[in-house]
Amino acid sequence: MAQVVLKDLLKTYGNIDVVNRVSLTVEDGEFVALVGPSGCGKTTTLSLVAGLLPLTGGEIYIGERQVNDLDPKDRDIAMVFQNYALYPNKTVYKNLAFPLQMRKLSKPDIERKVMEAAKVLDIVHLLERKPRELSGGQQQRVALGRALVRDPRVFLMDEPLSNLDAKLRVQMRTEIKRFHQDLHATIIYVTHDQLEAVTMADKMAVMNGGVLQQYDSPAEVFAHPANTFVAGFVGSPAMSLIPLEVTGAETSLTSPDGWSLKLTPENARKASGATTPKVVLGVRHPTPRVHKAATPGAVPGRVYTVEPTGDVTFAQIYLGAHIVIVSLDPHFPIRPDEPVWVEFDQSRIHLFDGVTQQALTLA
Ligand SMILES: Nc1ncnc2c1ncn2[C@@H]1O[C@H](COP(=O)(O)OP(=O)(O)O)[C@@H](O)[C@H]1O
């Protein structure tokens, strides 16, 4: 397997930079998820790496080699797409063997490679079947197998699970993760599903509008989102983001709705780094405490909806004009429209610059 380096990758259509100077390094054997909302440039980025589209600018290295001008077939990559593109009239065996025949491998070599891949993916018993005789998950495994027999230096996968139903998707997620662990494969995996990225990848590259927003381990991205976009994209339900203003000598965050939150010295120092008094408060659902009576330091609100899920109950609470989502013990008595008081845990809130949208940190 190989390292992949993207340097200032640029793809322009007309005057729109759909991939806007993306730079990142995928280490040898690493599983990197390219994640972001629909249209943010994930497929375009992957197609550039594959060589299916010409670059507008930048450089791509696979291993030691700069591959900018190499044909896709000379880049030693294997792609797995959402629609598996299996040959419908060939058996599974022949689907796997075909790319090797094209490369003029000997018959015994082909047989050995096909059997190896079939064993890894547990499809030996399916080799004589045609694709239509397979379930969605089995077809997906054959598609992976067809990528695997080619001994690529890098696997490129574009939303490979999005055609599967929810349950199978979760199961295949585990299998692809296992596939990665067993093979120590270098994988770039495109998905719009942040949960897939968080659960599967060593690192996630969060994109928006063609621009790389943050590139780090899922744990780091979750704990320290670089800006409000990442904060709102990673985690479910999303982090609540409330625009406020810094006021007072003893620094507080004040809402135009009339409530305010006195900051701890540490958070006050963070807030003082903002370019203007505008600061966005970020709150993850498990962190606030909800009270049924007025409590010093807690912010008055009104319950909007209550959504039990079994393990936890989510409540949407209006603090003035803005909603904060909290998760509660399912036994906590709470009803829509009742008044509550929300107490933020200041060691776990996030603060963002209200203008640049970047995280406010110390140092
Ligand atoms: N051939 C093209 N011509 C013009 N715009 C394109 C072309 N291909 C993709 N785009 C635009 O580039 C953006 C990124 O597309 P894509 O990489 O497919 O996004 P994603 O895979 O993240 O959903 C989108 O706004 C899309 O409309």
Ligand SMILES: [Mg+2]
């Ligand atoms: Mg896409």
